[in-house]
Amino acid sequence: MKQIKKLYHKKNLKPDEIVLDIETTGLSFFSDKLVLLGIITFEDNKFYINQFFAEYNNEEKELLKIYLKKIDNKKLFTYNGDVFDIPFLNSRLSFYGLEKIFVQNTDIYKIVTNYRKYFDFKSLKLEYIEKIIKINRDDPKRINSKSLLKSDLEKRINSFPILKHNENDLISTEKLINISDTFDNELSFFSKKLKSKITLKNISINKDLCFIEFFSEKKIDMFLSYDDVSVSSDNNLITLTIKVIYGKISKSDFGYVFINNRKIKSQSKYALGDKFLTIKENEIYNYKNIISIFKSLFN
Numbered sequence: 001m002k003q004i005k006k007l008y009h010k011k012n013l014k015p016d017e018i019v020l021d022i023e024t025t026g027l028s029f030f031s032d033k034l035v036l037l038g039i040i041t042f043e044d045n046k047f048y049i050n051q052f053f054a055e056y057n058n059e060e061k062e063l064l065k066i067y068l069k070k071i072d073n074k075k076l077f078t079y080n081g082d083v084f085d086i087p088f089l090n091s092r093l094s095f096y097g098l099e100k101i102f103v104q105n106t107d108i109y110k111i112v113t114n115y116r117k118y119f120d121f122k123s124l125k126l127e128y129i130e131k132i133i134k135i136n137r138d139d140p141k142r143i144n145s146k147s148l149l150k151s152d153l154e155k156r157i158n159s160f161p162i163l164k165h166n167e168n169d170l171i172s173t174e175k176l177i178n179i180s181d182t183f184d185n186e187l188s189f190f191s192k193k194l195k196s197k198i199t200l201k202n203i204s205i206n207k208d209l210c211f212i213e214f215f216s217e218k219k220i221d222m223f224l225s226y227d228d229v230s231v232s233s234d235n236n237l238i239t240l241t242i243k244v245i246y247g248k249i250s251k252s253d254f255g256y257v258f259i260n261n262r263k264i265k266s267q268s269k270y271a272l273g274d275k276f277l278t279i280k281e282n283e284i285y286n287y288k289n290i291i292s293i294f295k296s297l298f299n
Contacts, residue, residue: 001062002053004163008040012177015042018074021169022085023162029091033060035156037067038166040174041074049170051163055156061096064089071103079126079173080109108176115183117203118287130172133182137168187287193298194220198238203285205244205256210279212240212290224297228261231297240294244279256280262296264289 013019019040026032037052050070054063067089078085082105090100112121112129122128127137140161187200196218203212220233230241244256249270257276260266267288268278277289 001059002055002159004049004051004053006049006167008047008049008171008174010040010047011175013040013042013047013077013174016074017042017077018071019077019170019174020071020081020085021078021166021173022088023166024088027084029088030095032088033057034063034089034092035060036162036166037063038170039070040170041070049167051166053156053159053163055159056154060092061098064093064096064098068093068098068101071101074103076103076105077173077177078105078107078109079169079176080107081105082107082110106177108173108179111180112176115180117283117285118187118200119183120284126169126172129179130176133175133179135172135175137172139165139168187291189291189295191295191298194218196220198294200287200291203290205280208243208245210242210244210256210258212242212294214238214240214294228259229293229297231294240290242279242293249278249281253282255282258289258293262293264292264296267292 021038022034023036023038024032024034033054035054039050040047041050042048052063052066054060076086086103086105090102093100109124109126112124116124130137184199188197190197194216196216198217199215201213201215203210205211214237216233216236216238219235220238222231222233222238224231228243232239242258244258246256247254249255249257249272253270255270256279257272258279260275260277263274264277266272266274266277268281268286270278270281272278277293278286279290280286
């Protein structure tokens with residue numbers, strides 16, 4: 001077994017937390033094998049990237065025992081770990097008669113997915129999401145990387161491409177631990193009138209009504225009602241209700257619009273004139289227009 005250990009200057013990780021990413025011979029929990037266990041962990045008052053690479057198939061069980069030892073009493077961070085990494089590891093543990101372990105895992109993929117309604121992610125792959133916080137990875141060309149991980153090889157050689165890829169996945173995952181702060185900052189503004197930071201938290205549409213929830217750092221007590229808009233509060237939760245119309249917003253796109261009687265400047269790629277503000281453009285909510293409607297109530 002090959003082991004690589006590198007000092008790591010952490011950005012977000014705490015001593016009782018671990019970042020985990022694995023590489024396997026394939027996607028089957030039953031017939032494929034664990035090849036590479038990668039973790040960022042706290043040891044001897046420092047953080048390290050630890051990688052354990054199985055050069056031979058018969059080293060898989062040893063990899064799994066290392067996994068059990070390293071994650072004991074730790075909180076995990078993964079990217080898509082709830083769907084793949086952890087179920088795969090549990091399946092392989094069962095294969096060898098080892099006890100499954102159910103860990104406290106924060107899956108950053110799920111966190112990112114919660115923001116899809118506001119941000120048009122071209123892909124949810126880690127290599128794309130990491131660019132949001134200006135990470136540019138330096139993966140080597142992974143020529144024949146699939147054959148490198150095949151389970152019928154006598155010995156796995158030239159492990160550098162997959163080790164480097166795994167290392168970059170670990171680093172990106174660690175740096176993305178607080179990615180929700182990045183998104184929430186984009187969905188937030190400070191209201192001078194309310195003297196509080198306001199953050200868009202949730203939104204839904206039922207027929208011709210759109211219900212929008214904001215979180216206020218300061219408790220707010222208010223109720224406003226107009227023909228097209230109403231707003232009410234319950235402690236730190238502010239609910240904005242607006243009337244919307246569904247229809248075509250371009251030759252090929254559909255969405256919901258708000259009749260703009262408030263002279264709000266539209267922030268949209270769709271040219272609908274001054275009369276309409278897009279609220280939902282296909283599957284994406286236009287959070288900029290929504291925030292502008294909220295702000296207009298207090299101008």
